[in-house]
Amino acid sequence: MSLQMNAADAPINMRVTAIRYAADDINVYEIRRPDNAALPRAEPGAHIDVHMPSGLMRQYSLVTADGDERAYLIGIKRDRASRGGSRFMHEQLRVGQMLDIGGPRNNFPLCETASHTVLMAGGIGITPIWCMAQRLMRLNRSFELHYACRERGEAAFLDTLTALPQARLHFDSEQNGRVLDMAEIVARAPEGAHFYCCGPQPMLKGYEEATASIDPERVHIEYFAPRAVAACDGGFVVQLHRTGQQFEVPAGKTILQVLREGGVAAPYSCEEGICGACQVDVVEGTPDHRDSVLTERERASSRTMLICCSGAKSERLVIDF
8 A cells, every 4th residue: 555654753763684485475574673672562453654765655564563572573465566565575675674664553453351353364464363363372362263365375374374273264266266254254253252354355345244233343354445535525624723723625635635735744644544644633523534444433423533535524624633
Protein backbone atom coordinates (compact mmCIF):
# COMPACT_ATOMS: atom_id res chain seq x y z
CA MET A 1 0.00 0.00 0.00
CA SER A 2 1.37 3.43 -0.89
CA LEU A 3 1.98 5.90 1.91
CA GLN A 4 3.47 9.38 2.06
CA MET A 5 5.96 10.32 4.76
CA ASN A 6 4.47 12.05 7.79
CA ALA A 7 6.75 14.70 9.20
CA ALA A 8 4.88 14.53 12.51
CA ASP A 9 6.31 11.04 13.17
CA ALA A 10 9.95 11.12 14.29
CA PRO A 11 11.55 8.21 12.43
CA ILE A 12 13.83 5.67 14.07
CA ASN A 13 17.03 4.87 12.16
CA MET A 14 17.45 1.10 11.83
CA ARG A 15 19.90 -1.36 10.29
CA VAL A 16 18.89 -4.51 8.40
CA THR A 17 20.60 -7.33 10.29
CA ALA A 18 19.12 -10.39 8.59
CA ILE A 19 16.97 -11.38 5.61
CA ARG A 20 15.44 -14.85 5.64
CA TYR A 21 13.43 -16.77 3.04
CA ALA A 22 9.94 -17.59 4.37
CA ALA A 23 8.01 -18.79 1.28
CA ASP A 24 7.75 -18.18 -2.44
CA ASP A 25 8.10 -14.38 -2.84
CA ILE A 26 8.06 -13.82 0.94
CA ASN A 27 11.07 -12.74 3.01
CA VAL A 28 11.35 -11.97 6.71
CA TYR A 29 13.49 -8.92 7.53
CA GLU A 30 15.15 -8.39 10.90
CA ILE A 31 15.94 -4.75 11.74
CA ARG A 32 17.70 -3.23 14.76
CA ARG A 33 19.02 0.11 15.95
CA PRO A 34 22.69 0.63 15.03
CA ASP A 35 23.58 0.59 18.76
CA ASN A 36 21.30 -2.45 19.33
CA ALA A 37 19.33 -0.50 21.95
CA ALA A 38 15.85 -1.58 23.01
CA LEU A 39 12.98 -0.63 20.69
CA PRO A 40 9.51 0.70 21.58
CA ARG A 41 7.33 -2.13 22.84
CA ALA A 42 4.90 -3.54 20.30
CA GLU A 43 1.78 -5.61 20.94
CA PRO A 44 0.48 -8.38 18.64
CA GLY A 45 -1.24 -6.89 15.60
CA ALA A 46 1.01 -3.81 15.52
CA HIS A 47 2.64 -2.47 12.37
CA ILE A 48 5.50 -0.16 11.51
CA ASP A 49 5.96 2.28 8.63
CA VAL A 50 9.09 1.67 6.58
CA HIS A 51 10.40 4.79 4.84
CA MET A 52 11.67 4.12 1.32
CA PRO A 53 14.59 6.02 -0.28
CA SER A 54 12.09 7.47 -2.77
CA GLY A 55 10.28 9.27 0.06
CA LEU A 56 7.31 6.92 0.08
CA MET A 57 6.45 4.63 2.96
CA ARG A 58 5.06 1.13 3.26
CA GLN A 59 3.20 -0.35 6.19
CA TYR A 60 4.17 -3.82 7.44
CA SER A 61 2.84 -5.92 10.31
CA LEU A 62 5.28 -7.23 12.89
CA VAL A 63 5.83 -10.97 12.86
CA THR A 64 6.57 -11.10 16.56
CA ALA A 65 5.92 -8.78 19.49
CA ASP A 66 7.73 -10.85 22.11
CA GLY A 67 11.21 -12.20 22.51
CA ASP A 68 14.10 -9.96 21.45
CA GLU A 69 13.24 -6.41 22.57
CA ARG A 70 16.03 -5.07 20.34
CA ALA A 71 14.71 -6.37 17.02
CA TYR A 72 11.62 -6.02 14.85
CA LEU A 73 10.72 -8.75 12.36
CA ILE A 74 8.53 -7.97 9.35
CA GLY A 75 7.32 -10.34 6.64
CA ILE A 76 7.09 -8.88 3.12
CA LYS A 77 5.60 -10.44 0.00
CA ARG A 78 6.85 -9.35 -3.39
CA ASP A 79 3.89 -7.76 -5.17
CA ARG A 80 4.02 -8.36 -8.93
CA ALA A 81 2.22 -5.03 -9.39
CA SER A 82 4.53 -3.23 -6.94
CA ARG A 83 4.90 0.52 -7.32
CA GLY A 84 8.27 0.47 -5.58
CA GLY A 85 7.75 -0.86 -2.06
CA SER A 86 8.02 -4.64 -2.05
CA ARG A 87 10.14 -4.54 -5.20
CA PHE A 88 12.71 -2.37 -3.41
CA MET A 89 12.68 -4.58 -0.32
CA HIS A 90 13.15 -7.78 -2.33
CA GLU A 91 15.47 -6.62 -5.08
CA GLN A 92 17.61 -3.84 -3.61
CA LEU A 93 17.64 -4.02 0.18
CA ARG A 94 20.63 -5.87 1.63
CA VAL A 95 21.89 -6.82 5.10
CA GLY A 96 23.76 -3.88 6.59
CA GLN A 97 21.73 -1.16 4.89
CA MET A 98 19.94 1.53 6.92
CA LEU A 99 16.20 2.28 6.99
CA ASP A 100 14.01 4.77 8.82
CA ILE A 101 10.83 3.47 10.40
CA GLY A 102 7.82 4.98 12.15
CA GLY A 103 5.64 3.43 14.80
CA PRO A 104 4.72 0.93 16.02
CA ARG A 105 0.95 1.54 15.87
CA ASN A 106 -1.80 -0.97 16.47
CA ASN A 107 -5.26 -0.96 14.87
CA PHE A 108 -5.61 -4.74 15.20
CA PRO A 109 -5.14 -5.44 18.93
CA LEU A 110 -5.44 -8.88 20.47
CA CYS A 111 -7.85 -9.54 23.33
CA GLU A 112 -5.61 -11.68 25.51
CA THR A 113 -8.34 -12.57 28.01
CA ALA A 114 -10.78 -14.21 25.54
CA SER A 115 -11.96 -17.68 26.54
CA HIS A 116 -11.08 -18.90 23.04
CA THR A 117 -9.57 -17.20 19.98
CA VAL A 118 -10.08 -18.12 16.33
CA LEU A 119 -7.32 -16.85 14.05
CA MET A 120 -7.73 -16.87 10.25
CA ALA A 121 -5.16 -15.78 7.69
CA GLY A 122 -4.63 -15.80 3.96
CA GLY A 123 -1.27 -15.42 2.21
CA ILE A 124 0.93 -12.68 3.68
CA GLY A 125 -1.89 -11.95 6.14
CA ILE A 126 -0.27 -14.59 8.33
CA THR A 127 2.23 -12.03 9.68
CA PRO A 128 0.03 -10.37 12.36
CA ILE A 129 -1.91 -13.60 12.91
CA TRP A 130 1.24 -15.64 13.62
CA CYS A 131 2.33 -12.86 15.98
CA MET A 132 -0.95 -13.28 17.88
CA ALA A 133 -0.58 -17.06 17.98
CA GLN A 134 2.87 -16.76 19.54
CA ARG A 135 1.54 -14.49 22.28
CA LEU A 136 -1.41 -16.80 23.00
CA MET A 137 0.94 -19.77 23.27
CA ARG A 138 3.11 -17.91 25.79
CA LEU A 139 0.00 -17.07 27.80
CA ASN A 140 -1.25 -20.66 27.52
CA ARG A 141 -4.57 -19.45 26.14
CA SER A 142 -7.05 -21.50 24.09
CA PHE A 143 -6.90 -20.75 20.35
CA GLU A 144 -7.01 -22.22 16.86
CA LEU A 145 -5.30 -20.97 13.71
CA HIS A 146 -6.52 -21.46 10.12
CA TYR A 147 -4.11 -20.53 7.34
CA ALA A 148 -5.13 -20.58 3.68
CA CYS A 149 -2.99 -20.22 0.54
CA ARG A 150 -3.46 -21.15 -3.09
CA GLU A 151 -0.35 -23.33 -3.11
CA ARG A 152 1.74 -24.97 -0.36
CA GLY A 153 4.84 -23.13 -1.54
CA GLU A 154 3.15 -19.78 -0.82
CA ALA A 155 2.74 -20.52 2.90
CA ALA A 156 5.13 -18.65 5.20
CA PHE A 157 6.42 -20.39 8.36
CA LEU A 158 5.19 -23.68 6.89
CA ASP A 159 7.39 -26.05 8.93
CA THR A 160 6.55 -24.32 12.21
CA LEU A 161 2.82 -24.15 11.54
CA THR A 162 2.67 -27.76 10.33
CA ALA A 163 4.02 -28.87 13.72
CA LEU A 164 1.64 -26.62 15.67
CA PRO A 165 -1.30 -28.61 17.14
CA GLN A 166 -3.62 -25.59 17.05
CA ALA A 167 -2.97 -24.86 13.35
CA ARG A 168 -4.98 -26.06 10.36
CA LEU A 169 -3.49 -25.44 6.91
CA HIS A 170 -5.64 -25.15 3.79
CA PHE A 171 -4.27 -25.13 0.24
CA ASP A 172 -6.77 -24.50 -2.54
CA SER A 173 -4.74 -26.54 -5.04
CA GLU A 174 -4.96 -29.59 -2.75
CA GLN A 175 -8.71 -29.17 -2.18
CA ASN A 176 -9.85 -29.19 -5.82
CA GLY A 177 -9.83 -25.39 -5.82
CA ARG A 178 -12.15 -25.06 -2.81
CA VAL A 179 -11.43 -22.08 -0.57
CA LEU A 180 -11.37 -22.09 3.20
CA ASP A 181 -14.88 -22.54 4.64
CA MET A 182 -14.94 -19.71 7.16
CA ALA A 183 -18.67 -20.05 7.79
CA GLU A 184 -18.09 -23.58 9.10
CA ILE A 185 -15.18 -22.43 11.27
CA VAL A 186 -17.28 -19.68 12.81
CA ALA A 187 -20.30 -21.94 13.31
CA ARG A 188 -18.39 -24.51 15.36
CA ALA A 189 -16.43 -22.03 17.46
CA PRO A 190 -17.26 -22.07 21.18
CA GLU A 191 -19.59 -19.42 22.57
CA GLY A 192 -17.84 -16.19 23.46
CA ALA A 193 -14.89 -16.76 21.11
CA HIS A 194 -13.07 -13.83 19.54
CA PHE A 195 -12.37 -13.92 15.80
CA TYR A 196 -9.46 -12.38 13.87
CA CYS A 197 -8.79 -12.32 10.13
CA CYS A 198 -6.15 -10.83 7.86
CA GLY A 199 -5.72 -11.64 4.18
CA PRO A 200 -6.70 -10.71 0.62
CA GLN A 201 -9.91 -8.81 -0.09
CA PRO A 202 -12.03 -11.83 -1.19
CA MET A 203 -11.15 -13.61 2.04
CA LEU A 204 -12.01 -10.58 4.16
CA LYS A 205 -15.36 -10.26 2.41
CA GLY A 206 -16.12 -13.91 3.15
CA TYR A 207 -15.04 -13.42 6.74
CA GLU A 208 -17.37 -10.45 7.19
CA GLU A 209 -20.26 -12.48 5.82
CA ALA A 210 -19.44 -15.45 8.06
CA THR A 211 -19.27 -13.29 11.21
CA ALA A 212 -22.19 -10.95 10.39
CA SER A 213 -24.32 -12.31 13.24
CA ILE A 214 -21.53 -12.22 15.84
CA ASP A 215 -21.19 -9.41 18.38
CA PRO A 216 -18.95 -6.84 16.62
CA GLU A 217 -16.89 -6.51 19.79
CA ARG A 218 -15.68 -10.07 19.18
CA VAL A 219 -14.97 -9.67 15.45
CA HIS A 220 -11.61 -8.19 14.42
CA ILE A 221 -10.25 -7.58 10.93
CA GLU A 222 -7.14 -6.09 9.33
CA TYR A 223 -7.22 -4.52 5.87
CA PHE A 224 -4.27 -4.03 3.53
CA ALA A 225 -6.36 -2.01 1.06
CA PRO A 226 -9.18 0.56 1.40
CA ARG A 227 -12.73 -0.70 1.90
CA ALA A 228 -14.26 2.30 0.14
CA VAL A 229 -13.29 5.26 -2.01
CA ALA A 230 -12.46 8.48 -0.20
CA ALA A 231 -15.24 11.00 0.41
CA CYS A 232 -14.53 13.87 -1.99
CA ASP A 233 -18.01 15.37 -2.45
CA GLY A 234 -17.04 18.46 -0.45
CA GLY A 235 -19.57 21.19 0.23
CA PHE A 236 -19.01 21.53 3.99
CA VAL A 237 -16.90 23.51 6.47
CA VAL A 238 -14.38 21.98 8.86
CA GLN A 239 -13.37 23.93 11.97
CA LEU A 240 -10.43 23.28 14.28
CA HIS A 241 -11.71 23.20 17.85
CA ARG A 242 -8.60 24.61 19.52
CA THR A 243 -7.82 27.49 17.18
CA GLY A 244 -11.22 28.24 15.69
CA GLN A 245 -9.78 28.16 12.16
CA GLN A 246 -12.35 27.31 9.49
CA PHE A 247 -11.77 25.72 6.09
CA GLU A 248 -14.19 25.14 3.25
CA VAL A 249 -13.82 21.65 1.80
CA PRO A 250 -14.58 21.77 -1.96
CA ALA A 251 -15.54 18.90 -4.21
CA GLY A 252 -12.60 16.78 -5.27
CA LYS A 253 -10.58 17.17 -2.06
CA THR A 254 -10.37 15.45 1.30
CA ILE A 255 -10.32 17.15 4.69
CA LEU A 256 -6.67 16.23 5.08
CA GLN A 257 -5.70 17.78 1.76
CA VAL A 258 -7.51 21.02 2.58
CA LEU A 259 -5.95 21.30 6.03
CA ARG A 260 -2.42 20.67 4.81
CA GLU A 261 -2.86 23.13 1.95
CA GLY A 262 -3.94 25.62 4.60
CA GLY A 263 -0.71 25.13 6.53
CA VAL A 264 -2.15 22.90 9.27
CA ALA A 265 0.22 20.16 10.45
CA ALA A 266 -2.50 17.52 10.56
CA PRO A 267 -1.40 13.94 11.32
CA TYR A 268 -1.38 11.45 8.45
CA SER A 269 0.43 8.51 6.91
CA CYS A 270 -1.34 6.19 4.45
CA GLU A 271 -4.00 8.58 3.06
CA GLU A 272 -6.12 5.47 2.41
CA GLY A 273 -7.91 5.03 5.74
CA ILE A 274 -6.06 1.87 6.73
CA CYS A 275 -3.35 2.95 9.18
CA GLY A 276 -5.19 5.15 11.70
CA ALA A 277 -2.51 7.87 11.88
CA CYS A 278 -4.95 10.66 10.94
CA GLN A 279 -7.65 9.75 13.47
CA VAL A 280 -9.09 12.84 15.20
CA ASP A 281 -11.84 13.59 17.72
CA VAL A 282 -15.14 14.96 16.42
CA VAL A 283 -16.56 17.73 18.63
CA GLU A 284 -19.53 18.65 16.45
CA GLY A 285 -21.11 17.35 13.24
CA THR A 286 -21.66 13.99 11.56
CA PRO A 287 -18.79 12.27 9.71
CA ASP A 288 -19.18 10.32 6.49
CA HIS A 289 -16.95 7.37 7.41
CA ARG A 290 -14.91 5.74 4.63
CA ASP A 291 -12.08 4.18 6.64
CA SER A 292 -11.05 0.57 7.28
CA VAL A 293 -9.97 1.09 10.90
CA LEU A 294 -12.86 2.17 13.14
CA THR A 295 -15.32 -0.30 14.62
CA GLU A 296 -19.01 -0.02 13.83
CA ARG A 297 -19.60 1.26 17.35
CA GLU A 298 -16.98 4.00 16.87
CA ARG A 299 -18.53 5.01 13.55
CA ALA A 300 -22.01 5.13 15.08
CA SER A 301 -20.83 7.33 17.96
CA SER A 302 -19.64 10.09 15.54
CA ARG A 303 -17.00 11.00 18.12
CA THR A 304 -13.97 10.15 16.02
CA MET A 305 -12.99 9.91 12.35
CA LEU A 306 -10.11 9.53 9.90
CA ILE A 307 -9.66 12.76 7.97
CA CYS A 308 -7.61 11.31 5.09
CA CYS A 309 -10.62 9.58 3.56
CA SER A 310 -13.81 10.44 5.46
CA GLY A 311 -16.01 13.48 4.82
CA ALA A 312 -19.11 15.01 6.39
CA LYS A 313 -22.85 14.37 6.24
CA SER A 314 -23.45 17.66 8.03
CA GLU A 315 -22.74 21.15 6.75
CA ARG A 316 -20.16 21.67 9.48
CA LEU A 317 -17.58 19.54 11.28
CA VAL A 318 -15.62 20.62 14.33
CA ILE A 319 -12.60 18.41 14.93
CA ASP A 320 -9.84 18.22 17.53
CA PHE A 321 -6.37 16.68 17.35
